[in-house]
Amino acid sequence: MNYILGVGLGIIGLSIIFALLYKKSVIDKKIEELKNMEDEQLKGQIKAKEIIKNAESEALIVKKDIELKAKEIAYQIKEEAEKEIKASKNEILQKELRITRKEENIDNKLEKIEQKTLELEKQEEVLEEKLQEIENLKLKEEEELEKISGLSKNEAKELLISKLKDSLTHETAMVIKDYEARLEETKEDMAKRIISTAIGKAASEYVVDSTVSVVNLPNDEMKGRIIGREGRNIRTIESLTGVDVIIDDTPEAVVLSSYDGVKREVARRAIDKLISDGRIHPGKIEELVNKARKEIEKDIIDTGEQAILEVGVQGLHPEIVKTLGKLKYRTSYGQNVLVHSIEVAKLCGVLAAELGCNVKLAKRAGLLHDIGKVLDHETESSHAIIGGEFLRKFGEKEEVINAVMAHHNEVEKKTVEAVLVQAADAVSASRPGSRRETLSAYLKRLASLEEIANSFKGVESSYAIQAGREMRIIVNPETISDDEAIIMAREMAKKIEDTMQYPGQIKVTILRETRATEYAR
Known part of the structure; x- marks a missing residue:
């Protein structure tokens, strides 16, 4: 309040000063005019005195008016301030009244809650008594039921x-x-x-290779020249190429044996060149083996590039392309692995297109799924894991790596394309004529199937039929019900999936039969 009053008086004081200064400037002007008047000097002085006197009177009047106005303004400001203070006090009083009422309400509610709590405690005691009565009745009923039922x-x-x-x-x-x-x-x-x-x-030709190569000779005399004096030529060929050169009674032929198809092909070409040249001695053998090795290396790269062009895969690392080309000289159960990989890639592409999946990713994974077979002789691990690690080394996509490593269920499949690679691999491997299976492996697979079937309780006999594509199991009808036979078939199929590796699928059929036989005499 004092602050507002002080501001008002300050404004009034400044107004008075401004008015006095203004009057003084007017008086000074008039005095100067009087001084300039030479003829009426005396008269001007008198008039000047009168003017000054009048100005002073006017100034006093103006001062009084300003003071009155300032007092009125200050009074108005004071009244407004008092009104605001009064309104604030009223508002505070109302808030205090509301708070007091709320506190009274809360106290009332707390009293009611305490009363209800006491009531609930009493009801809880009653309920406990009732539960005890029910428990006693239950025990009595159980005793009565035991007596009645025995x-x-x-x-x-x-x-x-x-x-x-x-x-x-x-x-x-x-x-x-x-x-x-x-x-x-x-x-x-x-x-x-x-x-x-x-x-x-994605149909392709039937391609079955072996682990031996036969080199035709112009005559049997050439066998002696290949052997050389005291066997030095044949030892040189074997040491430089890493293959076994077998010279037997087969007319006009030399057999080269090795599981490494690249080494076997190098040896075959080198011997062909030696026969054509006619000069067979260790120095020439070394020269032609090196030449054949360079030709094979170029052929490997060309083969890899041709494979990726045929499938339509792009952006592979040069080392991956080179390793892919080596699959041309690798076989699995007699099936050429490169032809198999191309076929799997095409199958994957078609399956992905039919199901609306990523066709490019499926083809890429299908083409590279068996690349580890080139390297599996260097590391003691499965070709799927080796292939995945090899691809990761050269920055291949994780989706492709997962599909490669998971196509034999050694890691978990993370994409639909990984499932398609496994399916396409099984189709390519199991189609008629694609692979050659030894008799011992075939018999071992049939024995494993029958062993799994016989391990289930209630099985009387089991038979692997259709070359191991179907299992027929006969169960004891007194031990196994129809419902249990259905569940057993499902469990048996699951156990075969988990414990065996096989191409295609195996059908499990459980036979349950009850016969009654009597003789009329």
């Missing part, structure tokens, strides 16, 4: 669980049967359509 509580429980288990087994079997029936209606047709389309679009 069974103890545990015996009745076991009987109930047994009946419930039978019921659940039946319901589980029915659900599985219904689900499989509905699934069979669609999955077979869809899978056959997709796979047949893929195989039809």
